[in-house]
Amino acid sequence: MQVISSSFAFEHNLCETMPCLERCTNQKELKQIHARMLKSGLMQDSYAMKKFLSFCISSSTSSYAQNVFDAFDRPDTFLWNLMIRGFSSSHEPERSILLYHRMLCCSAPHNEYTFPFLLKACSNLSAFEETKQIHAQITKFGYGNDVYAVNSLINSYAVTGNFKLAHLLFERIPKPDAVSWNSVIKGYTKAGKMDIALTLFRKMPEKKNAVSWTTMISGYVQAGMNKEALQLFHEMQNSDVEPDNVSLANALSACAQLGALEQGKWIHSYVNKRRIRIDSVLCCVLIDMYAKCGEMEEALGVFKNMKKKSVQVWTALISGYAYHGLGREAIGKFMEMQKMGVKPNVITFTAALTACSYAGLVEEGKSLFYSMERDYNLKPTIEHYGCMVDLLGRAGLLDEAKCIIQKMPLKPNTVIWGALLKACQIHKNIELGEEIGEILIKMDPNHGGRYVHKAKIHAMGKKWDKAAETRRLMKEKGVAKVPGCSTISLEGTTHEFLAGDRSHVEIERIQYKWRTVRKKLEEHGYVPELEDMLLLVDDEEREAIVHQHSEKLAITYGLIKTKPGTTLRIMKNLRVCKDCHRVTKLISKIYKRDIIMRDRTRFHHFRDGKCSCGDYW
DNA sequence: CTAGGGTTAG
The missing domain is CATH 1.25.40.10 (Tetratricopeptide repeat domain)
Structure with a gap:
């Protein structure tokens, strides 16, 4: 091998080769650069070597780096x-x-x-x-x-x-x-x-630095203490430490979880004002925040402004479409991303499958699932099987869903069984549902919701004794059901309502308004839907309870507090019940209001008597 | 040279 001794030639080669390395996108090019470096003697240069090896490692061609390194004496x-x-x-x-x-x-x-x-x-x-x-x-x-x-x-x-x-x-x-x-x-x-x-x-x-603040903020976010996270972020702004992109990304995660659109928007404008570079992570959380706050248009805007879109950025957008029941759009983006040469990862598939499931796109979902291993060499994880059970189960294909569970090479977890149980409830398969209800209680004996679901399925089959027995067991175990809680944000402040809660300062006014609303609903043919309230025997009691559901209180409050035509934004910690869903559709029509409701798992956009979920949730 | 970050099923 000829070693070039002239330092000019050496420098020259270095300047020529390094930019090639930066632009290098595949193994073939990498080999060419390697060959050129060997020929020009650059491999003797520690700077060039360092650059070359770092590049190999970072571009997941680490085995190549290892080989080059191994060749060193x-x-x-x-x-x-x-x-x-x-x-x-x-x-x-x-x-x-x-x-x-x-x-x-x-x-x-x-x-x-x-x-x-x-x-x-x-x-x-x-x-x-x-x-x-x-x-x-x-x-x-x-x-x-x-x-x-x-x-x-x-x-x-x-x-x-x-x-x-x-x-x-x-x-x-x-x-x-x-x-x-x-x-x-x-x-x-x-x-x-x-x-x-x-x-x-x-x-x-x-002196606390940005890392100190961010460590605490991200700790709160991971612990699900999002309010505390935002409070600390607020405190950080009053300190002498400027939030950087990592602190902002964490604060945005908290906003996303809380559905705190106003604060999220404020952070976004802060990013723009301070000219903070939007990297892949910040872009992901911005998209996620807008999507989880119900603003898909804004999410799409952030997405479009991003020049180099990583697989995570595409995935964040696809997940956003999934929450909003926009299955076609999700699949569209999934295709488009591959046209742009970005490979989906396992999480992208989870997002795309979820989108199919929420939108009832059975065939599309199936073909995506089967392509995973065949065309992308990605092994389905328990999450993907979960999506499939959900997709098939919701669509009423219970046998196929069961078949997936039997054939999968993984041990079914509570999510898998939960998805199948939900399908049994929707499609009234009492026998299978009872069986699964039992399995779930065995797997999760301290989870109140498990008992509630099992009792519900017994009640659906009019097996009142079994329902009562399950409820007794639940009491005995001392496990409580999570109370329903809804929030509505009005001019930046969040108002919280618990099911049956009378502690709100304006509760009298809310109750009064609800009676008027109810009268109007009845004029439009509303009859309380008590199917989700199977645990109580007495109809009157059931009705009283269903009318105190937290989302009804929140919407009623929204009707009182906002000008006609204002969109109402509601968030709920559990899934919306049938009666509330029905009532909200009617209110959207009678009062001519758009109502955007974020439930435990997805969004419902109510307008003119219809919901974006197409009653498929 | 050491510390903080992302998208995911119900």
Whole structure:
């Protein structure tokens, strides 16, 4: 091999080759660049080598990187570290650990950089045993006082769920820095111990940085404490730390969960005003926030403005269409994404299948499901089987749904059985439903909803004794049903209503208004639909309860508080019952209101007496 | 060199 000695030629080659690497999109091009580098002697240059290897690893051609590296005679510590770092955040972090093992075998020297990279791999693998072993190595080789090594250890223990070990190490640091604090806090948030995390966060003597704030905010989001997350985000804005794209993405997740459109919009405009770069993650959460707040048009706008759309961005939009029952649009985007050369992943399939299921597109769903393994080499997961059972079950194809469960290579979970049970309820298959109800209670004895569903299916079959027995069992176990709760946002404030709750300050006015509304409904032929209220024997009692359902209170309040024609936005924690669905359709017609209701799983857009779900939910 | 981030079935 001819080595070019002139430094000019060398620089020249470097400048020519590197941009090619940046643009390189496939293995063939990569090989060409490799060949060129070999020929021009660039492989001797540590900068070029580093660039080349990093690229190979990051573009999931890591086996190629491994081969190139293996061809090296005596890699120096820098190169070993580079490889360990590269693999630590690849899709195969275990390769970092294997490399370190090889290092030990050939007694290649490590340095203080080696262990933080190695521990990054452990964190990404959530590997506790390996973390402990590396901990021993760190102590043995005398890096026990290196703040980088110790901080990495704290972090690895934190993400593997060992907050006690993380805290122990933290307390032994003479002068913990912000990274030490943030890592130990992470340990508590990861374990769901938000109170301890907050105490530590408040005690931080170091200046809190954006990571500190975001660690807490994301901890709250993961714990489902979205209100607390937004409260802290608010506090962050009053501090001297500017929120960056990661903090904003977390705050937006909280908005999405809460359906807090106004706050979400505010964050979006903040992003635009501050010219914060919308990367793939931020784009995903913006789409998700608008979709979960009922604004598909806005979601689509964000999507269209994004230049380089990752598979996750496409998936976020497809999921959005799914919640809104827009199956055709979802499939359209699924096709379009492939035309653009983006490959769907397993989550994309879950989203697309959900869309088919909610929209009743049975044939489309089936063909998507069968294409997964055949055309995309993706093995269906339990989620996909869940979608299929739901798709077939809803459509009344109970035998086919059962067949899927019998044939699938995975153990059915409560979601699978739950989907089939729901199908039994819709299509009144009492016998099968009772059987599944029993299975679900066995799998989930402390879940109140399981008893309610089983009692319901007994009642549907007029087996009152069995229904009463199930209810008695539920009482005995002391498991309660989650109470229905609806919220309506009016001018940025959220009003909450619980089923049968009389604590609202304007409850008298609401009750009065409801009586008028009800009269109007009756003039339009409304008769209370009590099918979902099978647990009570007395019709009057059933009626009284159904009329205090939280969504009715929220809508009534909305009618009082807004100008005619204003769209009402309601959110509910459970699925909407048949009677409420019917009533809402009628109200949308009689009062000429658009009503957008987000239920536990999906959206209902009511307009002029019809609902976007086509009564298929 | 170490710390914070995404889309998913009911």
